[in-house]
Amino acid sequence: MLLEIENLTMQFGGLVAVNNVSLNIQEGEIHALIGPNGSGKTTIFNVVSGYYKPTGGVVRFRGKQISGLPAYRITALGLARTFQNLRLFRSMTVMENVLVSLGHHAKTRFWQHVLDPFSVRREEERLKEKALETLRVMRIEQYADEQATSLPYGLQRRVEIARALATEPTLVLLDEPAAGLNETETAELRDILLQIRASGITVFLVEHDMKLVMEISDVVSVLDYGKKIAEGSCSAVSCDPVVIEAYLGKEGE
């Protein structure tokens, strides 16, 4: 099991945002987490990626407990994420945005800039090549030298995913990657996500675009009021009366 979330509870004062949720993610799958607004999806992401310390339960990544670790340590273990709203580094190019994530792969020490500038140059070239590879996966390599925040919205979202992939994760958490995309862009995103899975990276996805979710997900988990109310294949979940009730309300109401 790649990621195990066990009896996770996250309480903010009197508000229970996530209530005793258990959830497992297998290696190699696209696992979608869906649910109405405010059902606790992003809170789960924030706990898993190390921004919140859970008030109950544990999270294990490749068998190692990660709940309670700081975010940068979790990233270094191979778990990357994107955020719901666009937050690229301003005043940096697309390439530089991705290079920031590659930073801890760099083997240079800063005194080498003075003592051995040639090895620094070689290392820079190696990292740039790596960054370019990631940009190619996201199909944005032609924008490498553009100011990241000057790109159209849909492409900026892809830079965000590229930045996460550059940390070389085994599991990537994507928080609403299709939000605000038009139909063409969403179709392209779908192909990219399938390509990411094919390259061996497991995807954990929060998404409101049900068409996209149903097309690509291997497993879907449904949250409502901080509780997991259903889990299974797309067809099983979409026919589940409990899920339909959570989304549409009870019949005859």
Add this chain to the structure above:
Amino acid sequence: MTKTVILIQTIVGGLGIGSIYALVALGYSMVYRSMGLVNFAHGSIYMIGTYFGIIFYRGMVAGIHLPYWAAFIVGVLLTAILGVLLERLFRPLANLDLMLMLLGTIGVGIMLDNLAIIVWGAEGFAVRSPLPSKPILVGGVSLLPQMLLVIGVGTLLMVGLQTFLSRTKVGKAMRAAAQDREIASAMGIPVNFTNAITFAIGSGLASAAGILAAPIVYVNPSMSAAVGIKGFASAILGGLGSIPGAIVGGLSFGVIEAISAGFISSAYTKGIAFIIMVLVLMVKPSGIVGETTVEKV
């Protein structure tokens, strides 16, 4: 002496003092942009940093007499370590409210000032320049060797800092962490570490400024307030949080001060410099080269 010669001489003097302000301003701006913290103890760090170097130059510690350059390096390193310790102390404040943070840094500043008085006494001393005190004449303009040293080393440090931030991986990580600490940590950057480095560099630069200025000014514990406030004003003039802004702000502040002292009246120097600062901010509130918004998420 012709008017132009006097003007050039005044401007060079202004650039010298301005380099000091710029180095101090860099500390304010670096810490502000990475932690959102205005560090009002920075002037005191400048003063302590000056002592940390000069006490070895003057043989005030166990009779150790170091040459000026060695005392400079020792002082800068010791002050950088002090910076790391202070970052640890201020870390809990950075996420609390502005008022607590302000009071915290002011408190630490007063503490450092009084520690200096206890250890080294309230009355100060003059420091002999390692260079000849006889001015060098270049085309009628007479230049003080120590002033040229200040400008030279100051420029070297500023260029070095800019290169460090834009070229090295730690520098890039610092820029990223300054923009968005949450995202930076999601990308694998240990933000507390980059903040500590920021504090270390800012404090080291302040110490460098102080040790360079020591042979020109008088060294005493109250120098923290005088240069602290001018360094802060320089950072704001250039655009608080901006690295080039701190440099431009510091140099302009020094030159304005020198010109108003030379051509108007030395009694109104400070007043004129601050009035110009206020006027610039009225026209461009973000400072001369500041970004329009320094977002803090």
